[in-house]
Amino acid sequence: MKLRFLGVTALSATLVSGCTHLEVNRHGPDSTGSRSGYAYMLDFTQYQIELKRTLISCDADKVPEVKTEATITALLAPDGEQVYVIDPESMISAFKTSDISITYKDGRLVAFNASTVDKTGDVIASVAATAGKVVLLASGIPIPVSDKAGKAQMCKDDAVSNLALIEANKKPIKAATDALDEANAKLAVLTAQFATKPTEKLRTQIEARTKANAAAKKQLDAITKASSDAQAWLTDRRTATWPDDSSTFHAWSAYPLPIGTADKWFKGDAIRGVIARDQTKTWEDTGDDNKIHLIIEGERGAAYQLGMSPEAFRARYPELNPAVDVTECRKAAGSACGIRLAQLDNDLVNAVYYRSVRAPIALHLVRRGSYGSDKPSAGSSHPKAGLRYRVPAAGTFLICEANQECGDGSGSEPIAKVNGAIAQLGTVFNISFSSPAFASGSVSATFDDQGRLLTAGLKRDNAAALAAANAVGSTVDEAGKVVKAKKGAELAGITNATTLAKAKADLAKAEEGLTKTPQQLASEQLTALQTQQQIEAIQATLGPSQAKDLTNQVAVAKLQLDLAETQRKRAEDPHADQAAVKAQYDAQTGVTNARITSLEAEARMVEAERALAKAKAGS
Amino acid sequence: MRRALAILLLCISSIKAYAQPLEFTQPADATEASPEIIGGSKAIMANWPATFVFTATSGEHCTATAIGPQVLLTAEHCIRGAANGTIKASGIAVQCEAHPFHNSNYDIALCFTAARIVLAAGQDFETIDLKLKPADDTRLSLLGFGCISRGGVSGVLYEGTSVVKDATAQKAVFFTTGGVSVCAGDSGGAAYQPGVGSSRRVVGVASAAISGQNDLSRFTALANGPTIVFFEDWAGRQRDPKTGAVIPVEICLVDKDHADAPADCHI
Incomplete structure (x- = not known):
């Protein structure tokens, strides 16, 4: 398990007066405070999704079947909504300036007056490759049940x-x-x-x-x-990364089959024709006057079907409102109402086609257990709150059919799912530190690569200022020695040698929950890499x-x-x-x-x- | 019909009108050799004497139900483009008309026959109910031609049941789920709400099947204002093709305002 060390190993003492506080300000787009200082970001969990859709059947008397599979890799990404700025001024004492050393990687604070941490590689959790789910195309489209002597074909x-x-x-x-x-x-x-x-x-x-x-x-x-x-x-593949930010927990309709693939596989015009003629028009209903009227708002309404707000609907279709007699409007095809209704009919057909034939997916981050929330945790905004860190919550990333929830308790089978720690479902905590006059101390904390607190330490020494300064100095020296020792560490990009070393290390520190055990994965990686290296060496001779x-x-x-x-x-x-x-x-x-x-x-x-x-x- | 949750049969029909007229026949009885479908049973034609099959305008096969001596009830999508035909056995001419709101979920049509529809001796026409929309969880009897999971229409009549769902969402339609569901060839067929003993009434017309997580069958409801208006208006406009005289049309109705029903109506 990799360690992320956030350590404050020395704080200056002051002979003058007052306390020293470690001040860390939260920085946002509307922040007006000083941007001077050492900025760092927390991480959030992101998923790389390799989505594979395969057309597996296309019989003339059946709805086509598409099998949707997903390979999911969990990643950590810097969270632009959790940016903090450490104020170095808060560290300066009357005697000496604190010897502050900050080390970053990808915008993340990896060391604070302390040793650097090997942050090679971003894969932090399991890679899940699932068997997937068979999705019936045209699901939800009503199909008239007259039977044609010559079987019609959707593909x-x-x-x-x-x-x-x-x-x-x-x-x-x-x-x-x-x-x-x-x-x-x-x-x-x-x-x-x-x-x-x-x-x-x-x-x-x-x-x-x-x-x-x-x-x-x-x-x-x-x-x-x-x-x-x-x-x-017959196969369509795409790769996507989701979510884009730490405050997004659901996407109800995303990553549809590309238009080119849908057009390649299916008779789009014929299908649209069926939809136009036979779709259950939930947005038209009979009023008390026994005439047909439009429903615009609510789940049955036209606006909802189009994915629009009612206001956007009214802006796009100004002639259409619930008072309109739809039958008369349709008869008057050349009128303003008739033209607009025809446009609405066409847009609704395309919306249904998109949902049913291009089969978008729904994505959800769901908490497991009692800790965590999908309401973003802001953490304390007080500068004296000190260092912020976030403890991820146990959660599940679910890929479902569009506009659905799925998984446990929902009654719908997921296309794919992976359990793991999800950073942005967790709460932001803080480690504050203050040192009164004539005192010195230290605070340290170590975190794993998921941001979970492993150890914490607090030491306060009320010795005289000089002794405190000496302690500070020696502590800083110790910290400096550690920093120097680690400077030699190469944080190279991914190379065969590094991956080989990582595979060996992972073999000894496996976690459970992978589709294959980490030992199996690492062994395979190791074998493949060793074989590859052998080949390269042998080819030379x-x-x-x-x-x-x-x-x-x-x-x-x-x-x-x-x-x-x-x-x-x-x-x-x-x-x-x-x-x-x-x-x-x-x-x-x-x-x-x-x-x-x-x-x-x-x-x-x-x-x-x-x-x-x-x-x-x-x- | 087919077992619910089985694979749906899909039909994408051409919307071009064909020149050939509609042709109505009565389906054959099932035999020992007829395939079984799960959830349904082979129907005996003598129990359903007023049920007809016909070839629709675009070559599709549909169902119609005789609801009066000269009246057939079916689905509008079966008669798109051309609406004339004959009853094969008797050569009686048939003329059909779609519900005026057929573009807004009212997928039904009425057909007038030039002469009395001939049923077997002692057999009755089916009775419709223009006041009763079935409530959620009501179990209805469905009639259909037993399309099995592959291979399409078997050509013999099957019966089964299915439960109403989402009855009140819209006035024009209701859905059923579970049991049997409608399948290719069932369009235009009747959904029956059973009464006491052997009594039954037609409460809906088969329109479409919806595949997905829970397979649904869609029916056009009869109990709504626009349909009552359509029936009354249509019944008052039918004319003798030879003389042009207005013909009083008898429809087997269960309705407080129409207590007088013609003879030969199924109770």
């Missing part, structure tokens, strides 16, 4: 054909993979026999087998690539084919990791038995196995060529 032809291709290729890929596996084994046997006793007969067999395997590999690669390309076409061997081995190892990850997700996926979801996992597994077999074929062929070349050289 475009390319979407339908790509899905069909992946399905059609599954069996051929499996058959070709199995056949090549067998052929690889045969070639390996021949090569081993040849290495022991090279004969002309074996040479001929090896050459023929190598040629056949190369052809089979080429065919398998082609069909695997076709499936992979189709899968890539070995011939290309041997280097290729090692590269191949790394590639196969990575594919096997992918396979294991797919199997883990499948085991945890509550939708795994749904036909389209099962089909997707089967296809993914088939393609990964095919790639492994193809790489192994390459390795066997290289071995065979090497054996033949060696025998030829020997003769």
